[in-house]
Amino acid sequence: MDERSALRRLAAALPAAGDDAAVVDGLVVTTDMLHEATDFPAGTTRYTAGWRSVGASLSDVAAMGADATAAVAAYAAPSLVEEELDAFVEGAVDVCDAVGAEYVGGDLDTGTEFTVASTALGETDAPVRRSGAEPGNVVCVTGTVGRTAAALRAFEADDVDRGNDLFRFPPRVAAGQALAPHATAMMDSSDGLARSLHQLAEASEVGFDVSWDRIPVHDAVEEYATDAADRKRMATGVGEDFELVCALPRASLGDARAASPVPLSAIGTVTEASEGVRMDGEPLADEGYTHE
Numbered sequence: 001m002d003e004r005s006a007l008r009r010l011a012a013a014l015p016a017a018g019d020d021a022a023v024v025d026g027l028v029v030t031t032d033m034l035h036e037a038t039d040f041p042a043g044t045t046r047y048t049a050g051w052r053s054v055g056a057s058l059s060d061v062a063a064m065g066a067d068a069t070a071a072v073a074a075y076a077a078p079s080l081v082e083e084e085l086d087a088f089v090e091g092a093v094d095v096c097d098a099v100g101a102e103y104v105g106g107d108l109d110t111g112t113e114f115t116v117a118s119t120a121l122g123e124t125d126a127p128v129r130r131s132g133a134e135p136g137n138v139v140c141v142t143g144t145v146g147r148t149a150a151a152l153r154a155f156e157a158d159d160v161d162r163g164n165d166l167f168r169f170p171p172r173v174a175a176g177q178a179l180a181p182h183a184t185a186m187m188d189s190s191d192g193l194a195r196s197l198h199q200l201a202e203a204s205e206v207g208f209d210v211s212w213d214r215i216p217v218h219d220a221v222e223e224y225a226t227d228a229a230d231r232k233r234m235a236t237g238v239g240e241d242f243e244l245v246c247a248l249p250r251a252s253l254g255d256a257r258a259a260s261p262v263p264l265s266a267i268g269t270v271t272e273a274s275e276g277v278r279m280d281g282e283p284l285a286d287e288g289y290t291h292e
């Protein structure tokens with residue numbers, strides 16, 4: 001069973017699960033597990049690992065349109081090295097500070113592989129779920145996509161400073177809250193833009209038609225992409241960018257843009273489910289990040 005099949009199985013058994021985060025009486029809760037082999041390329045500092053793992057959970061809180069309040073993390077590594085732990089906690093504290101949340105502790109263990117399990121909490125009276133997008137809505141994305149794809153190329157090229165910089169993404173908590181009153185559906189692009197569109201389509205029972213030339217691509221993609229096809233794949237099919245992807249009524253686009261603290265790009269329209277997910281009229285493959 002791959003990660004997506006396993007998550008589907010759990011969602012079937014747990015009705016509150018299946019969105020970016022669960023919401024219980026206005027309290028938002030989400031948890032993620034990251035580990036060295038698949039999530040932290042060689043060269044990733046413990047500071048970046050702290051930022052990124054806790055940031056991934058904060059991003060899921062953002063995806064519900066909620067205020068992020070607190071986070072914890074459990075840290076396991078083959079040995080507990082003082083400087084590494086300090087750097088990890090510093091990264092976790094800094095990413096929480098960046099979104100006005102508090103890093104309030106965690107747990108430690110030794111284990112064969114460096115692994116982090118993070119949990120973030122948030123609050124909202126009106127969560128925005130993945131279901132709710134309607135044909136005729138516009139589909140938007142915050143910031144730029146392709147940041148993580150570029151980071152992975154930087155690590156591969158031994159440009160570790162660049163890789164670490166790109167890996168420390170800003171969780172879109174303020175944007176999520178600003179978009180919440182307008183959005184009919186929202187999620188974060190933790191599995192990449194293409195896969196996010198497929199997941200939103202499935203949850204909302206709609207289709208999407210997006211335009212490649214409206215997709216905001218991170219500058220670093222240009223530096224590392226080998227050709228036009230590679231650029232497209234880096235931008236839409238790699239994942240873990242942690243931007244917000246949302247649908248909203250066309251009439252709300254101006255207000256949503258004015259409210260959002262980060263650029264909001266309208267990349268296409270919501271269509272009928274029978275149309276599927278398309279880019280420039282052609283089917284867009286459900287490609288992205290999946291743990292095997």
Ligand SMILES: [Mg+2]
Binds near residue numbers: 020188189
């Ligand atoms: Mg998510």
